[in-house]
Amino acid sequence: MSSSLTPSSSLTPVSMESPVWDDMDRAMGQMFIMGFEGTEVTPQITNLIEKHHLGTILLTAKNLKTAEQTTKLILDLQTIAHDAGHPVPLAIGLDQENGGVNSLFDETYIRQFPSAMGVAATGSTEMAYDIAKATGQELGAVGINWIMGPCLDVLTNVKNQPLGVRSMGDDPEEVSKFAVAFMKGYNDAGLATCGKHFPSYGNLEFLSSSLDVPVITDSLEQLSLSALVPFRNAISHGVNGMMVGGCAMSSAGVNVMHACLSEQVVDRLLRDDLGFQGVVMSECLEMEALSQNIGVGGGTVMAVNAGCDLVLLCRLFSVQQEAIKYLKLGYEDGAISGYRIRKSLKRVLDLKATCTNWEKALNPPGISSLSTLRPSHTKLSADAYNASITVVRDKERLLPLSNILDSDEEILLLTPLVKPLPASALSKGLAPASVMGSTTPWGKGVSLMSGENVFRELGRSLARKRKGRVLHTSYTAHGVRPSHEKLINRSSAIIIVTADANRNLYQNGFTKHAAMICKSHAMQGAERQEKPMVVVSVSSPYDFALDTTVGTYICTYDFTETALQTLVEVLIGDLAPTGGLPGTLSQNQSHQHTKQHWLVEAFDEDRDTKPLDDLLQTIEQEGPVNQRSELFGCSSSTFLLHNGGIDEAHFVVRNSSTGSLLGFCCTYFFKSTATGVIGAILVDPDRRKLSIGHSLHSRSIRNLLHQGSVKRFQLGSKLPGVFLGIPTNNNVERKRLRRWFGSMGWNAALSRPVSSMILKDLSTWSAPEKVSRSMKHAKVEFELVHGRQYAESIMEHVKTSSRQGVMEVYQLALADQSSCGVIRAKKLQDGRVLGTVVLCSPGASWAEALPALKDTNNITWAISSPVISPSAGEYSTLLQGLILLGIRQVKEQQADAVLLDCVDSDGEFAGLSAMGFTVLHNFEEVSCDADSMSVPA
Secondary structure (H helix, E strand, C coil), X not given: CCCCCCCCCCCCCCXXXXXXXXXXXXXXXXXXXXXXXXXXXXXXXXHHHXXXXXXXXXXXXXXXXXXXXXXXXXXXXXXXXXHXXXXXXXXXXXXXXXXXXXXXXXXXXXXXXXXXXXXXHHCCHHHHHHHHHHHHHHHHHHCCCEECCCECCCCCCCCCCCCHHHCCCCCHHHHHHHHHHHHHHHHHCCCECEEEEECCCCCEECXXXXXXXXXXXXXXXXXXXXXXXXXXXXXXXXXXXXXXXXXXXXXXXXXXXXXXXXXXXXHHHHHHHCCCCXXXXXXXXXXXXXXXXXXXXXXXXXXXXXXXXXXXXXXXXXXXHHHHHHHHHHHHCCCCCHHHHHHHHHHHHHHHHHHCCHHHHXXXXXXHHHHHHHHHHHHHHHXXXXXXXXXXXXXXXXXXXXXXXXXXXXXXXXXXXXXXXXXXXXXHCCCCCCCCCCCCCECCCECECCCCHHHHHHHHHHHHHHCCCEEEEEECCCCCCHHXXXXXXXXXXXXXXXXXXXXXXXXHHHHHHHHHHHHHCCCCCCCCCCCCXXXXXXCCHHHCCCCCCCCEEEECCCCCHHHHHHHHHHHHCCCCCCCCXXXXXXXXXXXXXXXXXXXXXXXXXXXXXXXXXXXXXXXXXXXXXXXXXXXXXXXXXXXXXXXXXXXXEEEEEECXXXXXXXXXXXXXXXXXXXXXXXXXXXXXXXHCCCCHHHHHHHHHHHHHHCCCCCCEEEECCCCCCCCCCEECCCHHHHHHHHHHHHHCCCCCCCCEEEEEEEECCHHXXXXXXXXXXXXXXXXXXXXXXXXXXXXXXHHHHHCCCCCCCHHHHHHHHHHCCCCEEEEEEEECCCCCEEEEEEEECCCCCCHHHCHHHCCCCCCEEEEEEEEECCXXXXXXXXXXXXXXXXXXXXXXXXXXXXXXXXXXXXXXXXXXXXXXXXXXXXEEEEEEEHHHCCCCC
């Protein structure tokens, strides 16, 4: 792989001292990047180039039909600029991320390569470099000189993120490695690069209105430890440009409405803190949320003053004229300094010097070069897809299908209704979908039951390859219809295709329903009791990566024809897949255990109590001085529940000579939810990195798996309430623990954030007016009850919660009426219980399991285990009402503080904070199906 990051070192910049740049209109023209409608040069774009000195153009799929047409269009644009006296050529930008995001498609001359995540799945940065260079060579041949890539976003939250496979994954270090490889490939092909989408699109929260921009809620510290890592590395390796996103930021220390309009984000964070000195490009100012809330003219001035060198306006000529007008007004009125303009001009000219000059711009290699490149790039495309496709699981050994099916047996292909990808011949005008019930011959007597153009060729190709019948029908949000069930019953094997099922939840539901049908119908004349079912994700691998109820699961990372043809080869056995899941999913898929093993013994209460207390004290003292340890108030008895509904087994690694403990692990099996829990793994700080934790973990998993009825595993426990999951207060430690547990087979990518919270200074506390007011209008009766006489109605209600430990907490509370109580909310109309919480005093029999209650300076009570009925309409109002009444009851007991032992951080955090609660500790609760855990070696 080449280490050069300068595309064309022979290209020299036009001097900033040239008198041509004394014309400020000409200089300001270099500060815009604009697009236009149409596949030919239009009067509008000509006007922008000739009259307004537009310096950079962004082309999209709407401008491009073929490679030959694209070459002519770009040459025409450059010729107009040259004849108009532009001192330097136009920068011509394009999004060409491969996979599903290609602006230029030509079946003859432009090769298709996997998506960014698909490339990461190959595990090869050399492959990434080769693909980027090949893509850059093809784009350079038609006249493109600036690629809008690579995508540097880290999927720190994989749920409901539209970025999907455009990202390289959820591991910042892995994203960094592949991003640098992409950059080198593009640069060595002669293209400038543009990293995106700063500061990260990997964990956005979306609001309901189109006038609301997505929001980044991570703090700057959180971003720095994860999301900003690839941006920092790209900058250190010489990325030429950076696109700043059109997202908001809202967290401690930063409150930004639009990142690309914020000096705090562009000049301070990107320029000063990260040291980026290249070209900064704004998000498109035509986006509705920005144009409606601020206006394009004002947004242009704000973007430039924030530090953007290029202002993007994608389409509308009138809006583009408005932006140019306001930039000039801003300069003339002194709102924008000449120094700012000249600094941006220099950066833009420096970027152009790396990727273009007039000789290159007016003599594009064109079709002849593409013809020469075609054979090697075609082979590279095939190699890339072959190395990318991933068989995540094949528990029942269904692959290849020829192992389980004869050629005369039917396969049913079930596919969702999705739009064709731009990088697909299907988007170029295939015939409309067949009418429901019509038949179309595929191969040998194959019938099309319902039409879906995107996947039609997949069914045809599969039928041709296996020389047998394939039935194909689509499915929608209407779920499994009688026609689907009839086809499932009729077929010998089922293939279900999903595309971003985490965002399109109907696909998840359909797949689960179809799986249930397959499990309940035996195949005649076969020993197998379950009908074979293969699930294929053609986009995000997160659809069913961790759901082991899907026994055979394949990921293609896009659904272009090339990807689907590779899928067919895997299904029929012509290709042995070698791809691996990216990021932490990969660590989960093929984790490697150390060979060093320690003797792990069962915890002996008589022998190990004092040594465990010593170990707890040592670990607590090792923590940060200014941060309250999760082990504060813990003793050996904290971990010993002695509860009939919970089977507990604890393990130690000990020095047999001195009796001291080197490590301790506590496990619990909660019978009510069939959940096996690791409550804590503790290792002497001086003995870490010696595999003690690994040995304890292995023994614990092995013991829990021997519980025949265990259905789920969980990291962290609310009973005892020491560690609710992986601690996240210290982000460096959080990252280390995520990686360690990932190597043990856990996956934190789909974790649930939980917190313990505390309300102090009860003597001065008063209820927020808004909460009190909403309680008055709620048609709900709140009451505090004690004792087992209320157990029947309360426990019936609590059964609606599947959370580990909740049932047991209520049983303990009802049995200890002198120190505990239950607040319940009942519907006025029928007396039905809608919600409950538990009150626990520091003198309760089970308070030992809540060490946070042990504060020698304050009397602290706990509000625990809120359970809200699924049928309750106003969840937040009801929860706040229960907690409000709990606070009042505790205050009457002359308590100083109230502890909320476990709350969902991503749900009710804001409402509870408004009531006065502050975070005590943050955690990530990680769980998985028992089937996904194997007995460790």
